[in-house]
Every structure is written in structure tokens, then in C-alpha cells.
Amino acid sequence: MHHRLDCPRCGSQQATSSNSELAWDEVCCAACGEFLETRQSLEERNAPLLIETCLKSQALARDMGLRV
Numbered sequence: 543m544h545h546r547l548d549c550p551r552c553g554s555q556q557a558t559s560s561n562s563e564l565a566w567d568e569v570c571c572a573a574c575g576e577f578l579e580t581r582q583s584l585e586e587r588n589a590p591l592l593i594e595t596c597l598k599s600q601a602l603a604r605d606m607g608l609r610v
């Protein structure tokens with residue numbers, strides 16, 4: 543998997559991790575191999591957006607239910 547992360551060591555924005563679904567899998571800089579973070583911390587950072595999307599679709603479903 544490829545990720546877009548700034549590497550504090552070399553400044554590269556290319557990071558990679560293996561294609562496994564392991565939450566503790568390491569995300570490392572593709573250029574110098576520096577460890578940046580784990581897949582889990584990346585996912586937690588993206589989580590608020592997913593939760594918001596989820597709540598919006600739930601509200602939408604409720605609206606549609608009322609109108610039927």
C-alpha cells in the first residue's frame with residue numbers, strides 16, 4: 543500500500559506498507575526506510591471523517607423513512 547506522509551528524515555512524501563490488513567503494520571518511508579507510523583494510527587486519524595459520513599447516511603435514511 544502507498545501512503546502520502548511526510549518523512550521527517552529525508553522529506554520524501556512517499557510511504558509504503560505491506561498489503562496486509564494488520565493494524566500494527568508499519569508504514570515506512572519509501573525513500574529511506576524511516577519508520578513513520580503504524581497503519582492503526584493512520585486509520586485513527588482518518589476515523590472522524592468516516593464516522594461523520596456514517597452519521598450523515600443514517601440521518602438520510604431516517605428522513606427517507608419518514609417520507610415513505
Ligand SMILES: [Zn+2]
Nearest residue numbers: 549552571574
Ligand atoms: Zn525518508
